[in-house]
Amino acid sequence: MIEVQNLEKKYNGHRAVDRISLSIARGSCFGLLGPNGAGKTTTVEMMENIIPQDSGVILYKGGERDRTFNQEIGIQFQHTELLAFLTVEETLKTFAAFYHKHLPVEEVLAMCMLDNIRKNMNHKISGGQRQRLLLGLALLNDPELLFLDEPSTGLDPQARKHIWEIILDINKKGKTIILTTHYMEEAESLCDTIAIMDKGRIIEQGSPESLIEKHCKADGSPKNLESVFLKLTGKNLRE
């Protein structure tokens, strides 16, 4: 579905993304993990066409990304605000108008459990409701490729569970998902492939099961993704 080759990005001489290559198959749920400052968001934003790469190639469906790319993708950013004085419903309707084809707004409202706050202004909704609205915006055009940058950060367990159900449901429909997260449990539950980044490079890649099998076998550490993550990226604080 999407492939990157030797992708590189520098900020003030610092190499935030260091010649990484990835290939994400259609219909997969790909998790990009890494400590703060590892280069996850920069990598994903280059793939989303939000920021340009310094070098390297990004191929979508085997070719260069063209004007249809933005019609076919959905993005949920980690940090973003919305127009404060629009209601939830108006926000969805406004964004729906940007696409040639889109899901009915009613369906998105129901899917993201936004029905009861549809008339609330954006500046009056809670953090969890905002996160659900942002996910709704990403799903509006029924995207073939969905980018989710830490989709459940700041949510309570119930809301997180609900977001996971939506993501799994979308993935079951054959949509491709690229997900960054700090929650190992989230990656383990949702992703079929995981890449772990550190210092701008991909240091390990595989299915959650294969990574656990490979890294937690010998030393008796708990058999979960968190152990793999800590083993590969170390226990020192970042940033």
Add this chain to the structure above:
Amino acid sequence: MWALFKARNYEFFRDRAGFGWNILFPFLIVAGFGVIFSSDSGSDYKLGVFPVKENKMVLQDLHLPDKLKIYKHIKIVPFKTRDEALDKLSHHKIDILLENAGPELKYWVNDSNPKGYILEKVVKESIIPEESFAAKVIRQEIKGDQIRYIDWLFPGILGMNIMFSALFGVGYVIVRYRRIGVLKRLKATPVTAFEYLTAQLVSRVLIMLLSSSVVWFGCNFLFSFRMHGSYLDILVVFFSGILCLVSLGLVLACRGTNEELTNGIINFISWPMMFLSEVWFSIEGASDFVKHAAKILPLTHFLSAARKIINDGATLSDVSSEVTILLLMSFVFLFIGSVLFSWTK
């Protein structure tokens, strides 16, 4: 584009504080000036007199030339002591100071006060009998409608409001949207920069035409302004002026995420416009350099055309040069703004 246009309009009208202020601000300014210039507190020259012992000054009891007591535009301000009066004179609170004692006319002036210089001539003239020069001067009055200051000022206040609304309402707002990620979210959609900027431009131009109309008719109801030209012509001038100032706002908004810096740049541009474009007062007596500098400012051409139509009854063809300059400036600003526009930087 229509969706973005609608969204921007909702934003403007629902932000009641911002919307209210946009309408209320010019009302307050015009109302304030209406009050000031309808009372005698607007006297241009202040003549201090000391000592005046009684709390209530009786004009006829003062030892001043009779002429001085009846001149228009001179307000006589009494003081009990010389020290108090001299302090006011040195701080430009009064323009000249006369001693209220005997037949000899003794006065003090502040050399750094231009009004004091003129008033000194008036004081000297007041002791010369009228008959000595009456035959040598011929007084004539202009006929017809005279333009009140408030009539002259009104287009300036509207223009100033439009300028601030365009620069802050477009420039500042877009920079804020960029900083908080609203533009980044839009970049992730198929919306193009051209569509976004056009929606902003059209929304702002229509909103400002509407709000200026509300202010116009509200102020007209209160102060009965004299409109000598055609409403259609003034609409064209306002459209051109608003388009130009909004386009300038888009140039200021094309890059950057620092609201403080944008605020500073907007102030840096708007304050010279406010003074050099004759919002409050004419720069007729200023140096040629200042007059030429004023001509590079869009507000100068906007207000010039507006005043010609409102105050003098000019037609659109009489102000075609100003309108052409405004439209050309708009085109240049739009071109620069769209070429340099960035969603994220």
